[in-house]
Amino acid sequence: MALLEVKNLDVHYGVIQAIKDISFEVNEGEIVTLIGANGAGKTTTMQSIMGLIHPSHGEIYYDGQKINGIPSHKIVKLGMTQVPEGRRIFSELTVYENLLMGAYTRKDKDGIEKDFADIYALFPRLEERKNQIAGTLSGGEQQMLAMGRAIMSRPKLLMLDEPSMGLSPLLVDQVFEIIKHFHEIGTTILLVEQNANKSLAISDRAYVLENGKIVLTGTGKELLTSEEIKKAYLGG
Amino acid sequence: MEIIMTIINGLSIGGTYAMIALGYTMVYGIAKMLNFAHGDIIMVGGYTIVLFFPISPIVGIIASVIFCVTVGIVVERCAYKPLRGASPLAVLITAIGVSKLLQSTAQSLPFIGSKPKGITYNFGNLQIGSVSISVLTLITILCSIAVMVGLTLFVKYTKTGRAMIAVSEDRGAAQLMGINVNFIIMITFIIGSALAAVAGVFLVFKIQDVGTTFGAMPGIKAFAAAVIGGIGSIPGAMAGGLVLGFIEAICGMVPALSPYTDAIEFAILILVLLVKPTGFLGKKRREKV
Numbered sequence: 001m002a003l004l005e006v007k008n009l010d011v012h013y014g015v016i017q018a019i020k021d022i023s024f025e026v027n028e029g030e031i032v033t034l035i036g037a038n039g040a041g042k043t044t045t046m047q048s049i050m051g052l053i054h055p056s057h058g059e060i061y062y063d064g065q066k067i068n069g070i071p072s073h074k075i076v077k078l079g080m081t082q083v084p085e086g087r088r089i090f091s092e093l094t095v096y097e098n099l100l101m102g103a104y105t106r107k108d109k110d111g112i113e114k115d116f117a118d119i120y121a122l123f124p125r126l127e128e129r130k131n132q133i134a135g136t137l138s139g140g141e142q143q144m145l146a147m148g149r150a151i152m153s154r155p156k157l158l159m160l161d162e163p164s165m166g167l168s169p170l171l172v173d174q175v176f177e178i179i180k181h182f183h184e185i186g187t188t189i190l191l192v193e194q195n196a197n198k199s200l201a202i203s204d205r206a207y208v209l210e211n212g213k214i215v216l217t218g219t220g221k222e223l224l225t226s227e228e229i230k231k232a233y234l235g236g
Numbered sequence: 237m238e239i240i241m242t243i244i245n246g247l248s249i250g251g252t253y254a255m256i257a258l259g260y261t262m263v264y265g266i267a268k269m270l271n272f273a274h275g276d277i278i279m280v281g282g283y284t285i286v287l288f289f290p291i292s293p294i295v296g297i298i299a300s301v302i303f304c305v306t307v308g309i310v311v312e313r314c315a316y317k318p319l320r321g322a323s324p325l326a327v328l329i330t331a332i333g334v335s336k337l338l339q340s341t342a343q344s345l346p347f348i349g350s351k352p353k354g355i356t357y358n359f360g361n362l363q364i365g366s367v368s369i370s371v372l373t374l375i376t377i378l379c380s381i382a383v384m385v386g387l388t389l390f391v392k393y394t395k396t397g398r399a400m401i402a403v404s405e406d407r408g409a410a411q412l413m414g415i416n417v418n419f420i421i422m423i424t425f426i427i428g429s430a431l432a433a434v435a436g437v438f439l440v441f442k443i444q445d446v447g448t449t450f451g452a453m454p455g456i457k458a459f460a461a462a463v464i465g466g467i468g469s470i471p472g473a474m475a476g477g478l479v480l481g482f483i484e485a486i487c488g489m490v491p492a493l494s495p496y497t498d499a500i501e502f503a504i505l506i507l508v509l510l511v512k513p514t515g516f517l518g519k520k521r522r523e524k525v
Contacts, residue, residue, distance in 0.1 A: 090402050093405075
């Protein structure tokens with residue numbers, strides 16, 4: 001059974017239909033990517049899954065349970081969360097407090113301690129700056145913080161919305177390394193990216209979104225070598 | 237001597253404004269709305285102490301806090317929560333409607349009526365050297381300091397407090413942390429109403445005579461204080477409250493200025509808005525889509 005299943009999803013903004021009858025699934029242990037240009041409906045899809053936007057039609061199942069209509073904070077408790085587009089860290093809180101917010105739904109103090117240690121090992125920069133106000137971090141550090149904050153909730157399914165956006169090539173590599181690491185420690189990943197090259201390379205499967213519709217699907221490898229994809233997303 | 241008295245009066249008036257301003261600023265920061273019925277919560281608190289004071293002063297204060305918090309919760313649930321996500325103008329009009337509703341309900345209650353009521357109670361004076369300070373003023377100062385310190389610590393060091401900052405900064409991201417935004421807004425209304433109740437009690441003792449609109453003036457001044465300090469900012473509300481308090485205390489000491497106290501206070505509000513529209517400690521926030 002799929003961990004996440006999206007069935008016939010429609011989303012409207014007023015009279016404009018942003019998502020048109022999208023269906024896809026993410027199986028436990030997979031890395032799945034949604035690729036597509038700006039305005040294709042990637043972020044809308046992600047936000048609908050998290051309950052931040054209410055779809056006009058369709059169903060979303062997590063672990064066999066229908067989750068559309070459930071408030072976002074309860075969806076997080078079920079074991080999934082999202083690194084939102086543009087990082088959206090809490091700039092008035094310290095780095096430490098941001099990470100602590102990630103563990104908001106958890107009560108296991110020992111487990112939280114351990115996860116802090118893990119995250120600081122993974123992102124030494126965050127430990128160096130743990131008492132610094134998060135708004136003063138650089139863009140790359142903020143992305144690391146946003147990823148660390150999300151993993152603090154120990155999600156079974158982690159969704160990342162354009163994690164490489166606006167970062168230098170070196171940092172982009174680092175972001176993809178970290179996604180791979182999260183996957184290795186047992187997290188199922190749903191990734192939304194414009195960087196088709198990098199994301200397809202690490203994905204088990206991918207879906208291509210165009211104007212709110214899924215136009216192509218396949219394994220990461222298949223899509224990487226597909227002529228259509230090469231033309232549209234890989235720059236030749 | 238006069239300087240010491242001015243400072244003490246400034247702290248006492250400013251502390252009261254700060255307590256009310258905190259309610260405005262927290263609700264604005266977290267629920268993103270101007271709760272214009274906040275001043276009327278002061279009135280509710282004031283009348284509760286007037287009615288319960290004969291039983292016992294302590295019972296009166298507790299009843300006042302409990303009743304204001306209850307009214308705050310009911311107003312939030314019934315009037316504001318259904319409008320979550322509605323246009324800010326709709327929420328604003330609703331808040332003004334709630335304000336009028338509270339005032340006219342109070343007036344129509346037989347045990348309140350349209351005639352002002354009050355309590356006369358002499359707290360006595362404390363003689364320190366050659367300075368004589370009213371005990372009420374001292375209690376007001378100590379209580380408002382305790383409230384400000386307590387609230388600052390609460391926001392900084394508790395999980396719920398940090399969640400309040402998170403919600404005020406980015407509601408969507410806060411939801412992704414698993415924060416129940418409605419719950420946090422409710423907590424904010426509870427704290428704001430409790431502070432308004434305490435401020436209402438102090439005001440009743442001070443002015444000794446309350447009508448159903450007596451919350452309006454301190455309410456609007458505290459709102460001005462919140463704006464001067466930077467609406468949405470907790471330390472800003474405290475600073476703004478104290479600034480207005482000191483202006484009022486200074487004007488009170490200078491006979492030539494005292495008739496113009498209100499005018500001077502609001503002129504300063506306008507001045508601050510012209511020079512620094514975000515207030516002393518307010519931040520420009522980028523709007524999220």
